[in-house]
Amino acid sequence: MSSIALDDAAIVADGLRKTYTGPPGEIPAVQGVDLQVERGEFFGLLGPNGAGKSTTIGMLTTLVRPTAGRARVCGIDVASDPVGVKRRIGMVAQRDTLDVELTVEENLEFRGRYFGMGRRAARHRAGQLLEFFSLGERRRARPFELSGGQSKRVVIGRALMHRPDVLFLDEPTAALDPQTRINLWDLLRGLQAEGQTILLTTHHMEEAESLCDRVAVIDHGTLLACDTVKSLQASAGAESVVTVTYEGGPLAVEELAGRPGVARVESAAGQVRVFAHEPEGVLGRLVALAHSAGATVTDITHLRPSLETVFLALTGREYRE
CATH class of the missing domain: 3.40.50.300 (P-loop containing nucleotide triphosphate hydrolases)
Structure with a gap:
């Protein structure tokens, strides 16, 4: 320097x-x-x-x-x-x-x-x-x-x-x-x-x-x-989390797993969570899937990457004494 x-x-x-x-x-x-x-x-x-x-x-x-x-x-x-x-x-x-x-x-x-x-x-x-x-x-x-x-x-x-x-x-x-x-x-x-x-x-x-x-x-x-x-x-690749809660369904979310920028998809009764490095378009596709299944969307959240996700990505998740 x-x-x-x-x-x-x-x-x-x-x-x-x-x-x-x-x-x-x-x-x-x-x-x-x-x-x-x-x-x-x-x-x-x-x-x-x-x-x-x-x-x-x-x-x-x-x-x-x-x-x-x-x-x-x-x-x-x-x-x-x-x-x-x-x-x-x-x-x-x-x-x-x-x-x-x-x-x-x-x-x-x-x-x-x-x-x-x-x-x-x-x-x-x-x-x-x-x-x-x-x-x-x-x-x-x-x-x-x-x-x-x-x-x-x-x-x-x-x-x-x-x-x-x-x-x-x-x-x-x-x-x-x-x-x-x-x-x-x-x-x-x-x-x-x-x-x-x-x-x-x-x-x-x-x-x-x-x-x-x-x-x-x-x-x-x-x-x-x-x-x-x-x-x-x-830069750390921290993931956004898009969550859709719905009534009815189920939703055919298998196609989302292969979508570019999507890390993983978690689906349970009445809720789908998508972890994505590139979340653009994910929310719209989820709403479209709900509409196709005749389901009613009751709640939508989009959590952007936090410093905590970055911190864990860099240092790992193991316990420290």
Whole structure:
């Protein structure tokens, strides 16, 4: 990669590798990852358990030293200048790391002071973030008095105290209820709208699909794909599912199985599902078959490929510990 690309992008990884050595021998955790995240981008890093996501994030945030390759955050090399990188990033881990002896406001203020802010500036910045995250009324609460969603908002607010160029979010909505998760999504969209660069790891496919400009899928330490969700859906061969529910019949759907672009056809009493890479014309043909059989169509659905179908196509369906 050119030096211009390295300096202009928010995050660049070039041949990034990490190998751990233990009693079993060498264990490759990340194997030659190339990655580039643009400034202001909302980027998702997806993968099964043990895929290498955490190790990759650890190297980008200077917590893990690369075995080989190169990575820069905001043009700063993570290996040669880790302190410089830490000044430019905010990190939200899966675990709640708030200081239980401090109030919500103090948790934010102390983080600002840690990054060199004066007392007045830190208090002003904390007040801004508390209002942004709708936590003004909880400023004097202790962490153990907060709900899960409130606690997560405080953690994110604390990571933003020093106005980092890049915000790393590791499974930020894990264990949150659906309503709280969606509310947090809105807050994260607001942050990006203000220019914040965000790198997200998540197990929620709908989360990545809803929030991210681009996503990368990693498994067994290798980057399998990196693109927009729509482009990945097109390139990974994810299937659309056309479902017709009817009364009467049965329908003569055998001809559909040989139709170009159709992967398989499932037929049961009163319902036909067609899995197709190229669904154009399938729905019309199903309706025509129902009409020929004297059946009445009662419901029609067309589910387009989702990020989850792409993810499973790339990583397989086996269980991961």
